[in-house]
Amino acid sequence: MAAPKPARKSPSMDMTAMCDVAFLLLTFFIMTTQFKSQESVTVDTPSSVSEIKVEDKDMATITIDKDGKYYFGVTNPQDRYTLIQKMNEKYGAGLSDTDQKNFTKLAETGVSITSLKQYLGLSEAQKGQVKLAGIPNDSTKSELVDWVKTYLTDINKKAKLAVRGDVKTQYPAIRNLFNELGKNEINKFQLITDSENAEK
Numbered sequence: 001m002a003a004p005k006p007a008r009k010s011p012s013m014d015m016t017a018m019c020d021v022a023f024l025l026l027t028f029f030i031m032t033t034q035f036k037s038q039e040s041v042t043v044d045t046p047s048s049v050s051e052i053k054v055e056d057k058d059m060a061t062i063t064i065d066k067d068g069k070y071y072f073g074v075t076n077p078q079d080r081y082t083l084i085q086k087m088n089e090k091y092g093a094g095l096s097d098t099d100q101k102n103f104t105k106l107a108e109t110g111v112s113i114t115s116l117k118q119y120l121g122l123s124e125a126q127k128g129q130v131k132l133a134g135i136p137n138d139s140t141k142s143e144l145v146d147w148v149k150t151y152l153t154d155i156n157k158k159a160k161l162a163v164r165g166d167v168k169t170q171y172p173a174i175r176n177l178f179n180e181l182g183k184n185e186i187n188k189f190q191l192i193t194d195s196e197n198a199e200k
Contacts, residue, residue, distance in 0.1 A: 043166040048193040058159040060151050061192070062144065063108060066166040068173030069134025072147045073108025074159075080104040082155050087113055087147065095120070110134055112143060142180050149184060164192040 043065055056075050063071040074080050084103040088095040091113045095103070102120045103109070110132035111119045122130065137144035152159055165174060181187070 043164060044168070045164055045192055045194050046167045048195065051195060052190075055160075058156055059162055060148060060159055061108065061162045061164055062148065062177065062189075064163070064165040064169050064173055064177065065134075066168035067134075068170055069110065069132065070137045070144045070173075070177065071108045071110040071132070072135055072144060073106070074151060076156070077104045079151070079156050079159075080106070083147070083151050086150050086154060090146070090150070093117060109147075112136055137177060137180055139180075142184075144177075145180050145184050145186070148181070148186060152186070161186065161189040162192050163189050 043063060059075045061073045061075075063073070065071070074083060081100060081104045084095065084100045087093070088100065093113050093116055095117055099117055099120045103116070109116065112133065112135060115133070119127070119130070119132075135144045135147065136142070148161065152161065163177070181189070
């Protein structure tokens with residue numbers, strides 16, 4: 001007489017602990033991630049064969065759109081808060097604490113400091129419909145350079161400056177920017193471009 005075969009049991013694994021770990025990791029990454037603020041203007045940067053990547057940390061960016069308007073942005077939200085406090089004090093813009101906190105949500109600003117209070121009072125939908133005038137930058141009023149100098153000399157001396165222009169930006173707008181930066185001895189900056197394959 002044959003011996004009875006024991007019933008086969010499939011192995012079971014308790015996944016509760018694994019699910020807990022997965023949710024803890026997900027929560028950690030959600031809480032520690034800093035989301036990039038939406039940019040005020042979209043530019044189509046020219047392509048180049050450079051493969052040097054521009055770091056997002058401690059970076060100030062000047063953007064020039066196809067119409068030759070200037071925008072200025074800072075990557076670090078804490079630096080943005082300190083920057084707007086100093087600029088508000090310098091220009092007497094009358095920005096409230098709420099206005100200044102709202103400013104830290106902007107990836108970049110594209111209006112004069114005197115128009116900033118009105119712009120910050122708009123809803124997100126209204127901001128998307130407003131055509132920005134750009135920050136003044138000429139020999140009579142070089143406000144853009146004030147933003148740059150205040151950030152690089154008073155707030156974050158380790159920060160780097162990058163210039164990002166549209167492929168359709170006309171040369172006079174670029175020349176004007178470089179002239180104004182040169183007058184203020186700001187001679188070191190990076191140009192942001194789209195990368196292309198060098199072996200084409």
